[in-house]
Amino acid sequence: MSKSLFMRIVDRLSTEVEYFASTEDAVGRSSLSPIQKCTAAIRQLAYGGGDDTVDEYVRLGETTARKCLHKFTAGIIHLFGDQYLRRPTPEDLERLLHIGEQRGFPGMIGSIDCMHWEWKNCPSSWKGMFSRGTDKPTIVLEAVASYDLWIWHAFFGAPGTMNDLNILDRSPVFDDIINGVAPEVNFNVNGREYKYAYYLTDGIYPEWATFIKSIRLPQGPKHSLFAQTQESVRKDVEPAFGVLQARFAIIKHPSKLWDKRKIANIMRACIILHNMIVEDERRTQSQDETFHNEDISFCVKTPSLVFNPLVRRPEVHDDHVHRQLKLDLIENIWDQFGFQN
Incomplete structure (x- = not known):
């Protein structure tokens, strides 16, 4: 991270967290000093060494x-979680929807997948619950990432024996939509209007209105182009995992901690720091992501005060909407990129 970002973190911790104040x-x-303490912590996160590796430095x-x-x-x-591990605001959604539309997926706001973190010191009585396929117990992170590597959703703590579907059943990824507190999104694809933004996924995820999967055995040029485009865009979450592990080697190497809550805190803090670095680099690069309102085919509104979770949940899980949206996206991608092939 940049020196300015590091000093910003040190300043907030030293003034608002008693442990880091000078005494x-x-x-x-x-x-x-606060700089010594923060440097020791960040070096452990970045290099993944033992607690005694910062003694000489x-x-x-x-x-x-x-x-x-x-x-x-x-x-x-405590200080940065609400800002840097938040759900997308209406402004964030407009930017994500604009980029998704340019890439051939109107209504797409990211991709979702899971990552395993090996737990070396998992208690023996828990190893059967956290190990699958090998003798190495793991803890699973479910995350949603966008094109710029920002991680919008993180659900960590599920045992490694669970697959993506089991974790999805526990995950709060759609709680805001079902409870009516998420911004409302309306967009058009191939002349049809839809009201739930969606994530790109791999084949294990269910056929819901909020998921779009690839085509396993594409037949014909339209289906082949859709599968190729979906699989390339869906991999946004994979570089996010790779960059996260490259920046913080502690989550790349097996965890040596015993306390699962402390392991979860480390993962959550690393994701927050990762998003802070992404924002800092975005400001440095000064990328112009503005767009004209007349060029968009979507609408983002504040959540309605009237909602019914019993109605919204079946709408989110609607497989008919999923199939219709997928057909419309196939036509949209062919119209947008078909001439290039």
Whole structure:
């Protein structure tokens, strides 16, 4: 991360989290500085080493370094979680829908998939629940990512024996839509109007109105082009996982912690820091993502005060809408990109 972003984090932690504030003992000796503590924590996240690996660099003992890490992750979640691990706002949705429309998928706001994090020190009594196929227990992260690598949704903590469908049953990914607190989205595809934005998925996910899958055995040029386009755009979530693990090696290597809650805090803090870096790089690059209102075929509104969860849940799970939307997207992609083939 950039120095300006690092200093911004240090400043917020030192002023709003008591542990990171500068203090003096009874004889006037200064405590460890906030920069020392934050550096020790970030180095552990970035390099994935043991607690004693920061001793030579920032002069912290093993116990102190471990405490810095857990205080740091808790502070990041408390101070920055609401902003950098939020659901898309109406402005965010307009930008995501605009990019999705340019890529041939009107109404698409990201892709969803799961990632496993190996848990080396999983308690023996839990290994059967967290291990599948191998003798290595894992914890699963379900995430939604967009084209710019921003992670919009993170559900972490499911045992490694669960597949993507089992995790989806537990996940709160559609709770905002069902409970009527998410912004309402209306968009047109091939002359038809739809009211639920969707994610691109792989083949295991169900045929819901909020998911679009590829075609397993495409027949004909239209289906082949759709499958090729969907599979290329759907992989937005894979680079997000790769960049997340490259930036924070601690979640790439097996976790040596015993406490599952502390492991979850580390994962959540790494995702928040990842999104902060994405935003900082976006500002540095000064990319112009503006668009003209007359060029769009979608509408984003604030949520309605009148809603019925008993009605919305079947609408989200509607397989008929899924099939019709998929047919319209096949025609839309052929009209938009077919001449290039």
